[in-house]
Amino acid sequence: MASITLENLTKSYGDTEVLHHVHGQIEDGEFIVVVGPSGCGKSTLLRMIAGLETITGGQVHIGDRVVNDLEPAQRDIAMVFQNYALYPHMTVRENMAYGLKIRKFSKAEIEARVREAAEILEIGDYLDRKPRQLSGGQRQRVAMGRAIVRHPKVFLFDEPLSNLDAKLRVQMRLEIRKLQKRLGVTSIYVTHDQVEAMTLGDRLMVLNKGYVEQFGSPIELYSRPASVFVAGFIGSPAMNFLPAHAEGGRLTLENGAVIASTTAASGPVTLGIRPEHLVADSQGPIRLAVDVLEQLGANTLVHGVLAGTRTDLTASLEGVRDIPGGQELAFSAPPEALHVFDRATGQRVGD
């Protein structure tokens, strides 16, 4: 078991810097999810921690060691790859045993560990099969088994579920979570799926274009997003963003509507309101011109624009609703549900 410290990490390919000054302290036993859109540098960050990618600047500590110059095998980590990367010519048993064999474990010890891992993952029945005789989900388990048998200090996962179908993904997600809790191994998990991130992580590191936008618990990210990017990325349906002018705590929208808030910001801002925080209120200042409805059963998403403007606005109403297009609905929003961001920098301001 070990804590991990990322200190001012940067990565450049030639002249292009793809990761910029990444900081982060990961506690022993924590489950960290690194999340962000495609190409933001998640895999690169993970591979730098694994030792598969050289570190351009900064330091990675695992436990009390600086591991910058250590080979992956010396870092006491195990990695699960997106395409599983099982050795195709070895049986499941040999796949799991390979790392131990290289480390010169005794036959009995290897057998015991493989057995233990196979039991945890319920893959005991296919120990003598080759990977190509397994389904995607089973291969995924074997890949995890290969990580577990080593009893490493750190698990690294690079989008391990993205090749599975939706249902299996949900099931494996839960299993990974349970497994990690049970083994208590510090884990870093990379994904671009925000739902996966929210449900798995003790804490989330949101990456955008190589910058850490925010590093905090799922609830923190949801209730106090640090930037427009995080606000838009976390939560489904996505947050509404309305251009507004702030002055003396009052927010004036494009169409002249005024919303009372507690913000200390002034000047041009972006106002963020989650669809589920809009409260139907016939006296409310926020008027939505309805365009289309999305029926989800438990609730109804009302898509349209802010009345008199072309700014998109979505509200989430409970239950099944039937609202004709073109109609206007009025909403209000409690001050604590308003997120105010600087219009130019996109950073949270005013509280």
Next chain:
Amino acid sequence: MVENRRWIDILTHVVLIVGIAIVALPIWITFVAASHDAVRMTQAPLPLLPGGHFWENFTATLFGSGLSGTEIAPVWRMLLNSLAMALMIAVGKIAISIISAFAIVYFRFPFRMGFFWLIFITLMLPVEVRILPTFEVVADLGMLNSYVGLSLPLIASATATFMFRQVFLTIPDELLESARVDGAGPLRFFWDILVPLSRTNIAALFVILFIYGWNQYLWPLLITTDTSMTTIVISIKQMLEAAEQTPQWNIIMMTALLAMLPPIVVVITMQKLFVKGLTETEK
């Protein structure tokens, strides 16, 4: 094809049978000639049906001194020479080229691409082109009339290096990475992962290279002066020109039959792997 008309069936069969007949006829004649005695073979017309002297010719050819009245080595000895040469060439070529491909694909070293092109350029220098300097070198090293001299100059192979390079390029990077995480060094990765994954390609190459080695003519002709080192392919030609006699066709044809045998055995035993190696793309 879903075509199911009778005359098409018949036509395809006729075409196939004619094709097989054309390919098989020379082999049949060889076999027939090898089963008659020397006298019958000099009379016209040539026999088209096998005679009764097959085993007699067989033992005479294989264990006798071959052709009577010449000092050619016994055929078993020449088969052995050919076998040694073909095996050394095939194994040597595979070993050298799999190692060079490993270096070129998996290591970053100065002038990597330079070496790559250097190997590529040797494609333009087959033995026939560089035969005089090569002979000079081999002679100076005292390797005339030896198995090493027979096979070494033919071992370097750009084609096989390319083939292994292509094979290695299809092996996903993650496999290398997961081997690294598992603690495998370069050599372990090579033996435990690369070689088993290239198994079918190695087999396919072995078949091709064995036959290539077996059929070598010019180079062995040049560097073997000692009759005990002659290869079988050369000896057939020599038997034809054996001084001042009518060719003993029954013995010569038996030798030809024997010369065909090892390549056939290699192809048949490795057929399954061979086909896989040439067609399989998934790793």
